[in-house]
Amino acid sequence: MKAEARNAAAAVVLLALCAVPFLAGKFTVYLAMRIMLLGIFAVGYNLLLGQTGLLSFGHGAFYAAGAYGLGFFGLHVSGNPLFGVAAGVAAAILLAILVGYLCVRHTEIYFAMLTLAFGMMVFSLIWNAREITGGDDGLIGIMRSPVSFFGLLEIPIGTDRQFYFFILFFFALSVWAVHRIRQSPFGLALAGIRENARRSEFAGVPVRRYRLAVFVLSGAFAGLAGSLEALLESNARPFMAHWTHSAEPVLVSLLGGLSSLTGPLVGSAIFIAMREIIQRFTENWMLWFGIVLLVIILGFRGGVVGTLSAFFRKAAAPGEG
Amino acid sequence: MGEPLLTTEKLSNHFGMVCTARDLDLSFEQGVLTSIIGPNGAGKSTLINLLTGHLPVQAGKIRFQGREITRLPIHKRVRLGICRSFQVVNVFPELTVAQNVMIPVLARTGRAWNPIRSLSRETAVTRETEVFLEKVGLQGERDTPATALSHGDLRLLEVGVALAAAPTLLFLDEPTAGMNPVERVRLLDNIRELACEGRTTFVVVEHDMDVVFSLSGRIIVLHRGEVLCDGTPAQVRADAKVREVYLGDDVSDLFRYEEE
Numbered sequence: 001m002k003a004e005a006r007n008a009a010a011a012v013v014l015l016a017l018c019a020v021p022f023l024a025g026k027f028t029v030y031l032a033m034r035i036m037l038l039g040i041f042a043v044g045y046n047l048l049l050g051q052t053g054l055l056s057f058g059h060g061a062f063y064a065a066g067a068y069g070l071g072f073f074g075l076h077v078s079g080n081p082l083f084g085v086a087a088g089v090a091a092a093i094l095l096a097i098l099v100g101y102l103c104v105r106h107t108e109i110y111f112a113m114l115t116l117a118f119g120m121m122v123f124s125l126i127w128n129a130r131e132i133t134g135g136d137d138g139l140i141g142i143m144r145s146p147v148s149f150f151g152l153l154e155i156p157i158g159t160d161r162q163f164y165f166f167i168l169f170f171f172a173l174s175v176w177a178v179h180r181i182r183q184s185p186f187g188l189a190l191a192g193i194r195e196n197a198r199r200s201e202f203a204g205v206p207v208r209r210y211r212l213a214v215f216v217l218s219g220a221f222a223g224l225a226g227s228l229e230a231l232l233e234s235n236a237r238p239f240m241a242h243w244t245h246s247a248e249p250v251l252v253s254l255l256g257g258l259s260s261l262t263g264p265l266v267g268s269a270i271f272i273a274m275r276e277i278i279q280r281f282t283e284n285w286m287l288w289f290g291i292v293l294l295v296i297i298l299g300f301r302g303g304v305v306g307t308l309s310a311f312f313r314k315a316a317a318p319g320e321g
Numbered sequence: 322m323g324e325p326l327l328t329t330e331k332l333s334n335h336f337g338m339v340c341t342a343r344d345l346d347l348s349f350e351q352g353v354l355t356s357i358i359g360p361n362g363a364g365k366s367t368l369i370n371l372l373t374g375h376l377p378v379q380a381g382k383i384r385f386q387g388r389e390i391t392r393l394p395i396h397k398r399v400r401l402g403i404c405r406s407f408q409v410v411n412v413f414p415e416l417t418v419a420q421n422v423m424i425p426v427l428a429r430t431g432r433a434w435n436p437i438r439s440l441s442r443e444t445a446v447t448r449e450t451e452v453f454l455e456k457v458g459l460q461g462e463r464d465t466p467a468t469a470l471s472h473g474d475l476r477l478l479e480v481g482v483a484l485a486a487a488p489t490l491l492f493l494d495e496p497t498a499g500m501n502p503v504e505r506v507r508l509l510d511n512i513r514e515l516a517c518e519g520r521t522t523f524v525v526v527e528h529d530m531d532v533v534f535s536l537s538g539r540i541i542v543l544h545r546g547e548v549l550c551d552g553t554p555a556q557v558r559a560d561a562k563v564r565e566v567y568l569g570d571d572v573s574d575l576f577r578y579e580e581e
């Protein structure tokens with residue numbers, strides 16, 4: 001019954017998202033794409049933060065790995081965007097295995113600081129390896145070639161409206177995958193680690209290996225979002241690896257709510273929309289944006305989604321009782 | 322009976338100047354329900370912490386079924402069949418009672434890695450979880466979050482999570498502390514029953530002497546990190562040193578009902 005309502009809601013949202021490029025203007029379509037990219041980044045990230053209770057400040061590095069991975073692959077191997085995305089995700093996974101292996105033996109503040117440090121290292125590597133990465137100019141000239149299935153079928157993604165559906169496909173896939181993971185035995189084991197890591201070990205769960213697994217998994221989603229952004233913007237920029245970018249999924253999760261799947265998604269929409277609106281009114285947009293974020297995060301404990309669902313549950317309770 | 326399940330060799334532990342285990346040479350036989358008693362601070366919990374991997378061993382060796390496990394990580398010991406419950410409730414607070422018990426079941430059956438299959442389809446795991454819930458009498462609280470349980474039920478859950486790992490050797494650190502008499506009798510009956518089934522060998526730390534003497538096949542008396550006496554209930558009852566310690570020292574501790 002509850003699951004049916006959820007599926008129905010998901011179908012409605014999906015239909016609405018499909019309608020966007022036909023009903024809305026160019027800029028709205030662009031914003032919707034940015035929201036979906038941040039959404040992919042954030043739902044994947046929230047497997048780490050919300051589900052497992054690990055705070056990382058370095059996921060921008062995996063986002064950048066996805067973008068540069070796709071960029072290099074496109075420049076040197078093949079322009080097929082599907083292979084490019086796969087290459088970007090693979091690059092993010094490799095980097096996440098390396099960084100994760102060194103970080104997951106630590107917890108809490110040490111873990112957070114280590115991920116921050118590794119993220120900064122990746123950022124300065126990209127920034128300084130100018131011959132390879134283009135330095136602060138970024139990697140430019142990334143093309144959106146048609147999606148080709150072994151020459152049998154070609155789907156163009158050149159225009160923004162076409163590319164919108166390319167992103168929507170991966171967005172829906174990501175949300176579905178994260179939903180499955182949250183409901184799975186693996187998801188329960190992660191929740192157990194969040195609730196009580198020591199007891200998890202005494203339940204027979206190899207905690208470090210699970211932490212590494214979810215770290216790499218969330219890194220893969222970051223890489224997916226990064227490679228899609230590289231296609232959207234036709235470039236990969238070092239600031240993708242910057243810690244301010246790594247903080248975005250953290251903010252978005254707090255905004256929307258850590259404990260649900262929809263939390264980070266709603267958070268992403270609020271984040272992008274608000275930034276856009278505030279940027280129009282003031283040059284000091286960072287200041288005002290920060291203040292508004294603070295108010296929402298402190299005002300809605302448990303995030304917007306958490307607060308609203310608690311409110312509705314309370315409102316519904318007298319009728320049931 | 323053959324080889325003992327678990328043996329220690331000169332196992333030692335110090336916290337600064339406090340000695341909590343001194344050259345302990347212990348062995349635990351399969352099927353013998355053993356109680357560990359001793360005054361507060363004797364080192365009972367510390368001994369369990371050492372044997373289960375909660376504390377790193379400072380000196381000495383531990384063997385389980387002939388294999389050295391002195392430095393083995395906790396989860397590997399659990400896989401081998403050594404598990405424990407905690408003196409202070411230590412469960413998964415925001416998870417439901419069923420989820421609490423399900424985690425060890427999933428880990429043991431090797432299903433916890435599956436990231437795609439829905440938990441609701443794991444019918445074998447759900448069924449097994451039910452069995453353990455019944456064993457501790459918490460079927461009625463299946464969907465209650467652990468944080469919402471009464472203290473007595475939390476203690477039951479604490480033991481239930483340990484049982485669900487289906488260990489060969491299970492250490493229970495004051496399992497009935499703070500329970501009301503009804504819960505306590507039910508839990509002890511269950512422990513007795515499980516011990517009779519024979520798959521699990523229990524080692525129990527307990528302050529209630531009635532429980533200790535009625536339940537145990539063997540009693541180890543610890544005092545300041547040393548074994549004061551080790552034998553059948555009758556031997557321990559008759560031991561002069563034990564009497565001395567408990568009569569001269571802290572009678573109240575041994576015979577008082579421990580409130581956690």
Ligand SMILES: Nc1ncnc2c1ncn2[C@@H]1O[C@H](COP(=O)(O)OP(=O)(O)OP(=O)(O)O)[C@@H](O)[C@H]1O
Pocket residue numbers: 336339341359360361362363364365366367368408
């Ligand atoms: N992690 C620790 N660090 C320092 N000292 C500790 C630590 N754990 C226990 N101790 C000390 O070691 C001694 C033995 O503690 P332990 O918990 O093993 O006693 P116990 O026999 O279980 O007592 P109780 O009946 O109160 O549970 C105590 O004096 C305690 O204060």
Ligand SMILES: [Mg+2]
Pocket residue numbers: 365366367408494
């Ligand atoms: Mg103790």
